[in-house]
Amino acid sequence: MNEPVLQLTNIYKKIKGKDILRDVNLSVYPSEIFGFLGANGAGKTTTIRIIAGLIKPDLGKVTIGGFSLDSDFVRAMSQVGCIIESPDMYKFLTGMENLQQLAAMSSRITQDRIDEVVELVGLQHRIEDKVDTYSLGMKQRLGIAQAIMGRPRLLILDEPANGLDPAGIAELRQLIRRLAYDEGMAVFVSSHILAEVQQICDTVAIISRGVILNTLKVKEIGKDVMVEWQVDKPSLAMELLKERWDIAAEQTGKNRVRAVIERVMAEDINQAFIAEGIRLAYCEAHGGTLEDLFLNLTGGDEIV
Ligand SMILES: Nc1ncnc2c1ncn2[C@@H]1O[C@H](COP(=O)(O)OP(=O)(O)OP(=O)(O)O)[C@@H](O)[C@H]1O
Ligand SMILES: [Mg+2]
Numbered sequence: 001m002n003e004p005v006l007q008l009t010n011i012y013k014k015i016k017g018k019d020i021l022r023d024v025n026l027s028v029y030p031s032e033i034f035g036f037l038g039a040n041g042a043g044k045t046t047t048i049r050i051i052a053g054l055i056k057p058d059l060g061k062v063t064i065g066g067f068s069l070d071s072d073f074v075r076a077m078s079q080v081g082c083i084i085e086s087p088d089m090y091k092f093l094t095g096m097e098n099l100q101q102l103a104a105m106s107s108r109i110t111q112d113r114i115d116e117v118v119e120l121v122g123l124q125h126r127i128e129d130k131v132d133t134y135s136l137g138m139k140q141r142l143g144i145a146q147a148i149m150g151r152p153r154l155l156i157l158d159e160p161a162n163g164l165d166p167a168g169i170a171e172l173r174q175l176i177r178r179l180a181y182d183e184g185m186a187v188f189v190s191s192h193i194l195a196e197v198q199q200i201c202d203t204v205a206i207i208s209r210g211v212i213l214n215t216l217k218v219k220e221i222g223k224d225v226m227v228e229w230q231v232d233k234p235s236l237a238m239e240l241l242k243e244r245w246d247i248a249a250e251q252t253g254k255n256r257v258r259a260v261i262e263r264v265m266a267e268d269i270n271q272a273f274i275a276e277g278i279r280l281a282y283c284e285a286h287g288g289t290l291e292d293l294f295l296n297l298t299g300g301d302e303i304v
Contacts, residue, residue, distance in 0.1 A: 004029050005028055005065055005079070005154045005186035006062075006064055006154050006186060007061075007064075008047070008050075008060065009060055009062075010024075011023070011050060011059070012024075012057060012058045012059040013058055019210055021047060023212075024043075024047060024060070024212055026212065028154070028188050028203075029186060030185070031181060031186070032186050032202050032203060033176060033177070033180045033189065033201045033202050034201060034202070035191060035197035035200070035218075036188065036190040036205055037190075037194065037205065037207065037294065038192060038206065038208060039192055040192060042208055044158065045084065047190075048082070051069075051156060052077075052080065052082045052156065053069055053077055064154055065079040067079075078150070080152050081146075081148050081155045081156070083143045083144065083158065083160065084158045089139070091131045091132040095126060095138075096118070096127045096128055098142060099114045099118070099127075099145060106149075108150060114149065117145045117148055117149050118145060120145070120148070120175075120183075121141040121145045121175060122171070123141050136164060136168070137164050137165070137168035140160060140168070140172065144160075148179065148185070153186060154185065154188065155185050155188070156187075156188045156189075157188070157190070158190050159190055160176075173199065176189065194290050194291050194294055197218075197290065198221070198290040201218050202218060203216070203218065204216060204218055204290070206297055206298065208298040213297045214297055222263060222289060223262055223263060223264075223288070224262055224263065224287075225261065225266070225288040226258065226259070226287050227258070227261055227266060228256055228258045228283070228284045229258075229270075229282075230256055230280070230282045230283075231278050231279065231281065232279040232281075234251050234254075234257045236278055237278050238250075238257055240272060240273065240278075245265065247259050247260075255281070
């Protein structure tokens, strides 16, 4: 497998005597969209501030593109494009002037590259307008253009969907996909919106009160579901599940049987029940969404 672009190893951080991050470990690979999901106050922005070199962890190691943030700060940071909370820009200049201003600080960024990123973020029709005439979504795109001008291998976005309307969110999603899948960037995106993470990310780490509870592939979510059947012969149904699929079911009511199964098997099982003369009144599936998983893991996190 590829080397990770971003790696956090055993990160600890206390702020004002309070544990804010505890033993945070994660790896993000090229072309991967990595979601960092947690409730308000979970520690997302603190983690991002550490990755961006704005604050130091008390313990642990951050490497970016193989360079240690601690011992090779400049080389590590040269691979990062980052927007934390809201991007900085001059409102009285046009979008293009803002990008040129920033490009002037780096010898590597040519006008061609600026034009390319403007196209990439879809701002070509408004780029000559002053930033104070931009909508939030346009500012967001200009921020992303600023962050990717230097061709970073890692792009970090802290809650980029905040404040955008549904159309804006859909466009942002497309843009992030383009950056990851066409440009090969590793994209680290934090969010407290479950559906958003499920739709856009390849991998999600769930953080709660400064601890990563689970890291999983989004496409693996929903493979297993809990199914409840209402049948006239519950014992026979349970026997069949055990014998044919080695599934341990439990009886939860006079005519109710419950088991955790792979979602794709539900149809076969229902057909087998009927073929064996079991009358099936209904079949209900619970769980199998990122939301169920999140609520199960965090116990329905509150803001702390
Ligand atoms: N400078 C600070 N002083 C005191 N507490 C802080 C400071 N920075 C962060 N914290 C605390 O650390 C915890 C994590 O904050 P952080 O901003 O990382 O959360 P978050 O996951 O980004 O939340 P949100 O979704 O609200 O942006 C919170 O309890 C916050 O109050
Ligand atoms: Mg935050």
